[in-house]
Amino acid sequence: MxxxxxxxxxxxxxxxxxxxxxxxxxxxxxMRPFFLGFAWASMVVIATWPIFLKLRFLLWNSRVCAVITMISILLLIFIIPIFCLVNSLIDNSTSVISWLSSENLRFPDFYWLQDIPIIGEKLFLSYQKLLDEGGAELITKIQPYMGKTTEFFILQVGHFGRFVIHLILMLVFSSLLYWNGERTKNIIRHFAIRLGSNSGDSVVLLAGQAVRAVALGVVVTALVQGILGGIGLAVSGIPYSSLLMILIIIFCLVQLGPLPVLIPAIVWLYWNGNTTWGTVLLVWSCIVCVLDHILRPILIRMGADLPTVLILSGVIGGLIAFGMIGLFVGPVVLVISYRLISSWMDEIPAPSSLSKESKKHFLLKNKIKNK
CATH class of the missing domain: 1.20.5 (Single alpha-helices involved in coiled-coils or other helix-helix interfaces)
Structure with missing residues (x-):
């Protein structure tokens, strides 16, 4: 043989x-049970590494103090808000389910529609006609399903033990990566150089920039929009504003924006006759939505000079393919692919350069033939 x-x-x-x-x-x-926690830790550490270096410089170059400070910050950002959210949801679940399942859920009268100039009277008559023709029967039919659906989601949120375990693993792996950050970086770069020489090293550095771009452009923008939206909801008198603020952040992370939460809140205010606060929240919602188109491109450019469309496509596609961790994995995969294809294409001149060289070669060949 x-x-x-x-x-x-x-x-x-x-x-x-x-x-x-x-x-x-x-x-x-x-290692499969640890993948999600390690992936989260890697993304968090890469995104916050400049902050860690500044903290270490401010804390007398003490790595121990810097690591403890960063883990404490991550604990405040991730663990405590999630526990508060789940506890608040569980505490309020009984009242929400009973309200949706009760027989007190009725369409409002909307008498204020008559005060609208020109079209107010017509709108009010059309609305009353809708109620008389079976609007109340419609809400009666969907009432049991609303209660069951809400109860289902609340029960699913109640089973958060696995998620908490992944968060704890994320904190453990983050502390290890903060402690051995330089050594881990050198190992990864060494492996990348062994695979692809200098182009492999540049791909690793570009992947780190992509993670920071997503952390700045997507996550920070979602947090800003969520906080501002939560402030608007609380000031307007919307109940459960803290829970709705978390929902706004989640919707912004998945690139749906804050409107799926803010629009029902505005409708609810008008529904109950609070037209003044409904108008205030409507204007505030427009400001929060416009902020997304201004703040996010600026922050993405601060993280890395990469095409904004590439980053956003990676965020949406990665989220659909891999879940929440895909927010970071998707852009990294697209950026690496983009970099490899660009490097491969740059090995030869562009089409315009090729045409000029071909023209020169053709003229030189004709001169030789004429001689």
Missing amino acids: RNKREGIDFPQAIFSLIFIIIMIFSSLWI
Whole structure:
């Protein structure tokens, strides 16, 4: 079975390859429970590494103090708000379900529609006609499903033990990465250079810039919009404004924007006759939505000079493919692919340069023939 020309033992090579594949697959299978926590920790550490360096400089170059401070900040940002959210949701779940399932849910009268100039009277008559023709029966039919649907989502949120475990793993891995950040970076860059020489190293650096761009452009924008939207909801007198603020942040992270939460709140205010606060919240919602188109491109450019469309496409596609962690994984994958394709294309001149060189070569060839 040995190839006499090249001196290669094919069975040995095949069995060695099978053994390596089995070992890699077994290692990945063993580490599978830790993937999500480690991925979150990697993204968080990469995005906050400049902050960690500044903290270490301010804390007398003490790595221990800087690591403890960063883990405390992450604890305040991730763990405590989530526990408060779940506790608040569980405490208020009974009242919400009973209200949706009760027989007190009715369409309002909307008498204030008559005060609208020109079209007010017509709108009010059309609305009353809708109620008389079965609007109340419609809400009676969908009432049981509203209660059951709400109860289902609340029960799903109640099973958050696995999510909490991943958050704890994220904190543990983050502390390890903060402590061995430079060494881990050198190992990754060494592996990338071994794979793709200098282009592999540049891809690793570009991936880090993409993670920071997403952290600044997407996450920070979502937090700003969520906080401003929550302030508007609280000032307008909307109940459960803290829960709705978390929903706004989630919707902004998945690129749906704050309107899926703010529009029902505005409708609810007009529904109950609070036209003044409904108008105030409407104007405030317009400001919060416009902020998305101004703040996000600026922050993305601060994180990395990459195409904004590429980052946003990676965010949306990664979220659909991988869940919340896809917010960071998606842009990184697209940026690496974009970088590799661009480097491969730049190995030859652009079409305009090719046409000029071809023209010169054609003229030189004609001169030689004429001679």
